[in-house]
Amino acid sequence: MRNRKRPLPWSEATQTALSPWCRSNIVGSATTSAFSVGLAVGVALGLALGQVLLQGNLSISQCSSYPVESSASSSFATNIPPSMERIVAGMSRMSRDSFLGTFDVGMGNYGSTDGNSQVLLLHTSQASLPRQTLNGKVAPLLSVKDATAKCSIVKVIMTNASPGKESLGDCVAIVGSWESNHVHKFAPHKGTNHNTDGSTQPRTWQYTSGRRFPPPSVNTTRTSLWELQTYLDAYPAAVERLRPLAQAAALGRDGRVAPLLVMVTNFGQAQLLVNFVCSARARGLDISRLLLFATDRETSKLAESLGIPVFLDEAIFGAIPSGAAKGYEDANYGRIMMCKVYVAHLISVLGYDFLFQDVDIVWYRNPPLDKFRNSNYDMIFQHDGHYLQERFQPMMANSGFYFVRANARTKYFFALFIRMGDLVLQQQSHQAALSTLLNEQMSLRGLRVKVLLEDELLYLSGYHMEKEPEKWSRALQASPKPYLLHANWLDGNQKRPMLNETRNWFLTTICSDRLSQGATDASECCTP
Structure with missing residues (x-):
């Protein structure tokens, strides 16, 4: 952190975090009414959240160059200022592998790497704080059991943690409001410089760079x-x-x-x-x-x-x-x-x-x-x-x-x-x-x-052949065999050659020719 002449109120720092200095701001709502005691927000932010530094002041790296409130005025664990007591009471960290092993979001435990090996947990009330102290410069690393022991619910936010340019500059804002099951994304207007007034518009889904999908006509x-x-x-x-x-x-x-x-x-x-x-x-x-x-x-x-x-x-x-x-x-x-x-x-x-x-699709074994x-x-x-x-x-x-x-x-x-x-x-x-x-x-x-x-090589697809040929070759030679091979990721005229190359084409040449000419009797098509 740079030296500051004066600490800013937390509300101003929060606004700063949503300023045009960020390429994209992702705003997620969390219920913070009196009825939300014990509510915990699990934020699986990974690398895209940036570096969460709790060293005297709380800052979100790369999202703002403005100061935040001094920790000296904070009365909450882990340097959380009083102005946010209804939103965050403390923070802790957990192993990403252990977290995803406990909280199954359906995608398995894939992607844990350096810079994306832990999960940051925000405790939204005093009642949800773990027994372990959260005081200190860095959010403590706890077991999943200890960190979530007093959570009545854990909300998981997933964000892109790849080091590619698409994740650079993203910011995540936790806003106290009514309950929402959605994430709201904002990005500057096209061509808007980050140093201007910061006007934003709802972000549309991106298919590839420069291609967008508007609503159906x-x-x-x-x-x-x-x-x-x-x-x-x-x-x-x-x-x-x-x-x-x-x-x-x-x-x-x-x-x-x-x-x-x-x-x-x-x-x-x-x-x-x-x-x-x-x-x-x-x-x-x-x-x-x-x-x-x-x-x-x-x-x-x-x-x-x-x-x-x-x-x-x-x-x-x-x-x-x-x-x-x-x-x-x-x-x-x-x-x-x-x-x-x-x-x-x-x-x-x-x-x-x-x-x-x-x-x-062809099967090697019954699924x-x-x-x-x-x-x-x-x-x-x-x-x-x-x-x-x-x-x-x-x-x-x-x-x-x-x-x-x-x-x-x-x-x-x-x-x-x-x-x-x-x-x-x-x-x-x-x-x-x-x-x-x-x-x-x-x-x-x-x-x-x-x-x-986690079992993707038991369910092979054209993706593996196109993008991960080493895995593809290893899976085809494995024992036992995969359950199936799916000839997706290929145009129609490429499917038969791939199936033939992997010894998964079982039609006789005569049968194939007849079917291509419109025959509707396949009773003698299968090779002996």
């Missing part, structure tokens, strides 16, 4: 509402037609009710569908609970030739193109993604646990569905890779392989999801809309979500 919303109305008109009859099919499929070959395996595709993905079936049968894997949703008659006939239970409702799926999408975010891709939402909603309404997966079913999670997702697109953060959930337990929370989730068609159509992807809804429902409704991050 009126025309996009109108189109999505028309498609939703079409679905809702067909919904009552579709549910009744689907009910006996789902009931029979859930029994499988052993007669025991177990989670369904749900897939949906059009004829453009016929070869990938047949390859999944052939690969599973060649490896002796149980897919007897597979229920396929076909969006066209050709796919329905194809499934029947393979002996797969299939459901087709032309009132719902009639407008879906039968051709394959050229790639991610292709126009056909967006409409097919909305079909996936409707399918998940239909199964959810019927009350079945289910595993939803894309057709560009551990009993383990998923007996867990405390409502939804479990394959991890989609470590990348910094904000619209998929923080969960990075893969929408092409996920497990759902049937309960009130997940039923409500899909009831909301079917109403987000305009966002799906706008972004030509339902993964971004899914991520938005996951964040909302986890916070507001207590939806329990798990991403298979």
Whole structure:
């Protein structure tokens, strides 16, 4: 800290922390009424919070060059000034690994590195302070048990802790107010110098540098509402037609009710569908609970030739193109993604646990569905890779392989999801809309979500091949094998070569040629 001639009141220092000296200010609200005694705010700030220095004065590094109130006037532990006694009564630190092992936010314990190995805990009242003294220049390092012993609730705020430029200059402000389950972000207007008046505007989500997603247009919303109305008109009859099919499929070959395996595709993905079936049968894997949703008659006939239970409702799926999408975010891709939402909603309404997966997947082993079913999670997702697109953060959930337990929370989730068609159509992807809804429902409704991050090499994806080839090679040679390989992160014409290269292509050449020419009989497609 620089030498100061006079200490500033804490309120002025707080305003300074929100000044244009910060590139971006993140304002989170915390309840501080008389009824909040014992409330604790757990702030997992990592590297992005900067260096929290409690050396005589309290400052947030890199957010302000202004002074703060002298600790000599503070009457609270760890140099907290009286003007903040309703917000913060003290601070402590914990091991990040231990914290995430106790407070499971669904992403596992990934990312602990130098500069991001501890968690800062703010105690919001005297009643929530640990027994250990918090007096001193630095917040004490305690065990998770000791630090949180008197907390009635712990709120976890996650922020980018990578050393990249996107996290530089971020600030976090804790504001005493009414309770909020959201984080509010502010950034200077484009071109505004930090030394001006500091006017701000709500920050929009960034896809990549320079590309932003505004709200869906009126025309996009109108189109999505028309498609939703079409679905809702067909919904009552579709549910009744689907009910006996789902009931029979859930029994499988052993007669025991177990989670369904749900897939949906059009004829453009016929070869990938047949390859999944052939690969599973060649490896002796149980897919007897597979229920396929076909969006066209050709796919329905194809499934029947393979002996797969299939459901087709032309009132719902009639407008879906039968051709394959050229790639991610292709126009056909967006409409097919909305079909996936409707399918998940239909199964959810019927009350079945289910595993939803894309057709560009092959199994080495049967996924551990009993383990998923007996867990405390409502939804479990394959991890989609470590990348910094904000619209998929923080969960990075893969929408092409996920497990759902049937309960009130997940039923409500899909009831909301079917109403987000305009966002799906706008972004030509339902993964971004899914991520938005996951964040909302986890916070507001207590939806329990798990991403298979710690076990990511048991659920291989195209991300590993593209971005982490060493892990990819090691996982393919491991024993036991991964549960599956997902050919995502690849354009449509790249999937078959990758599956063939990894010895996961099981169609004969003759069969592949016939299917590409429109044949709908796959009864002799699988290699012996």
